[in-house]
Amino acid sequence: MTALGALIGRDLKIALRVGGGALIGxxxxxxxxxxxxxxxxxxxxxxxxxxxxILWLGALLAxxxxxxxxxTADHDDGSLDLIVMGRTTxxxxxxxxxxxxxxxxxxxLVIATPVLGLLLNLDATSTSAVAxxxxxxxxxxxxxxxxxxxxxVTLHRGxxxxxxxxxxxxxxxxxxxxxxxxxxxxxxxxGPPFSILCALSLISFVIGPFxxxxxxxHGLD
Amino acid sequence: xxxxxxxxxxVRGGREVFSGLDFEACSGEALAVIGANGSGKTxxxxxxxxxxxxxxxxxxxxxxxxxxxxxxxxxYLGHRDALKPALSVIxxxxxxxxxxxxxxxxxxESLSSVGLEHAAFLPAGYLSAGQRRRLSIARLLTIRxxxxxxxEPINALDVAGQSMFATLxxxxxxxxxxxxxxxxxxxxxxxxELPVAAFS
Numbered sequence: 001m002t003a004l005g006a007l008i009g010r011d012l013k014i015a016l017r018v019g020g021g022a023l024i025g026x027x028x029x030x031x032x033x034x035x036x037x038x039x040x041x042x043x044x045x046x047x048x049x050x051x052x053x054i055l056w057l058g059a060l061l062a063x064x065x066x067x068x069x070x071x072t073a074d075h076d077d078g079s080l081d082l083i084v085m086g087r088t089t090x091x092x093x094x095x096x097x098x099x100x101x102x103x104x105x106x107x108x109l110v111i112a113t114p115v116l117g118l119l120l121n122l123d124a125t126s127t128s129a130v131a132x133x134x135x136x137x138x139x140x141x142x143x144x145x146x147x148x149x150x151x152x153v154t155l156h157r158g159x160x161x162x163x164x165x166x167x168x169x170x171x172x173x174x175x176x177x178x179x180x181x182x183x184x185x186x187x188x189x190x191g192p193p194f195s196i197l198c199a200l201s202l203i204s205f206v207i208g209p210f211x212x213x214x215x216x217x218h219g220l221d
Numbered sequence: 222x223x224x225x226x227x228x229x230x231x232v233r234g235g236r237e238v239f240s241g242l243d244f245e246a247c248s249g250e251a252l253a254v255i256g257a258n259g260s261g262k263t264x265x266x267x268x269x270x271x272x273x274x275x276x277x278x279x280x281x282x283x284x285x286x287x288x289x290x291x292x293x294x295x296x297y298l299g300h301r302d303a304l305k306p307a308l309s310v311i312x313x314x315x316x317x318x319x320x321x322x323x324x325x326x327x328x329x330e331s332l333s334s335v336g337l338e339h340a341a342f343l344p345a346g347y348l349s350a351g352q353r354r355r356l357s358i359a360r361l362l363t364i365r366x367x368x369x370x371x372x373e374p375i376n377a378l379d380v381a382g383q384s385m386f387a388t389l390x391x392x393x394x395x396x397x398x399x400x401x402x403x404x405x406x407x408x409x410x411x412x413x414e415l416p417v418a419a420f421s
C-alpha cells in the first residue's frame with residue numbers, strides 16, 4: 001500500500017507543479033466549450049439542447065489530451081523499468097497511475113462543469129446532471145485510455161495513434177453519458193442509462209489495468 | 222547466493238547479438254561485462270534484470286530470498302536515471318524508497334555518502350549529469366538489494382566520484398552483495414571479466 005500511495009502522490013505532485021499537465025486539460029475543456037456558442041450562434045434553445053453533448057465531447061477530448069504522457073514520460077526517463085522491477089504488481093501500479101491521472105486531470109473537468117454550464121444556458125438541474133454523469137464516466141475514459149497509453153509506449157511517438165485507438169472504445173461511455181444527462185433534463189428515467197454508465201466505469205477498472213500491464217510487459221525493450 | 226546464466230542467446234531486431242553465453246557470479250563477487258559498442262552488454266544486463274527475455278538459455282539465482290524473483294532482488298542502474306526533474310532530490314529518492322520497498326536506510330544519509338546533501342531540496346532538473354548519476358547511486362544505497370546491475374556506472378562521474386563509488390561497491394561486496402557491471406573503463410574494484418561478443 002505504501003508503494004501505491006507513493007506512486008499516486010508522486011504523479012499528483014508532478015502533475016500539479018510547473019510543467020505538469022493538470023491544468024492543460026481544464027484549459028482545453030474551457031476553450032472548446034467557450035468556442036461553441038460562437039460557432040452555434042446565439043440560439044439559447046439550441047445551446048440548451050446541445051449543452052450536455054458539448055460538455056461531454058469537450059471532456060472526452062480534454063482527457064485524451066493529457067493521456068499520452070501517462071506512461072511515455074516514465075518510459076523516457078527509465079522510471080518504467082524500475083516500476084516493472086518493483087515488488088508491487090504491475091497491474092496495481094498501472095491502476096494507481098490511472099487513478100492519479102484522473103485525480104489530476106479528470107476531476108477538475110467535473111468541477112469546472114457547473115461554470116461552463118452557464119455558458120451553454122443550462123439550468124441548475126441540467127448542469128448538476130451533466131456533472132454527475134461526468135463524475136461517473138470520466139474514470140472510464142481514463143482507464144480505457146490507459147490501454148492506449150500503454151500501447152503508445154511500445155509503438156514510440158504514438159500520441160496521435162492513442163486518439164485513434166481510444167476514441168472508438170470510448171463511444172459507449174459517450175452514448176450513455178449523454179443519454180443519462182438528456183434523460184435528467186427531459187424528465188425521462190435517469191436510472192437505466194446512468195447505471196450502465198457506472199457499469200462501464202467498473203468494467204474499465206478491471207480490464208484497463210490488466211490490458212495496460214500486459215502491453216507494458218510485452219513492449220519493454 | 223549464486224547468479225548464473227546458461228547458453229544465453231540474444232536476438233535484437235532480427236540480428237543475433239551474442240549466443241552461447243555462460244556466466245556465474247557468487248556473493249561478494251563482481252563481474253565486469255566488457256565488449257565493443259553494440260556487443261550486447263546492456264541487453265545482457267536487462268535480461269538479468271528481467272526487462273528483456275533471453276531468446277534462448279536461462280538465468281537463475283540460487284540462495285536468494287525464496288519468495289522474491291530475481292528482478293525483485295536487483296537494482297538496475299541504466300543509462301536513463303529514472304529521475305523526475307520537477308521533484309526535488311530528496312523527493313525523488315524518497316519516492317523510490319517508498320515504491321521499491323523492502324529494507325531501507327535513511328535517505329539523507331545516503332545523500333551525504335554520495336556528496337549531494339547540500340542539494341537535497343533542489344529540483345532534480347537543475348542537477349548536472351554527474352550529480353544525476355550520484356543521485357542514482359544514492360538510490361542503490363537507500364534501498365537494500367543484494368544484486369546490483371550497473372550499466373556504465375562511472376560515466377559522467379568525476380575522479381573523486383569514481384573513487385567514492387569504488388569504495389561503495391567494495392562495501393556492498395563485503396556485505397555479501399553481488400555486482401554485474403557493463404563497463405569500458407576500470408571500475409576501481411577487483412572484478413572478473415566477462416567478454417560479450419558475437420560468436421558467428
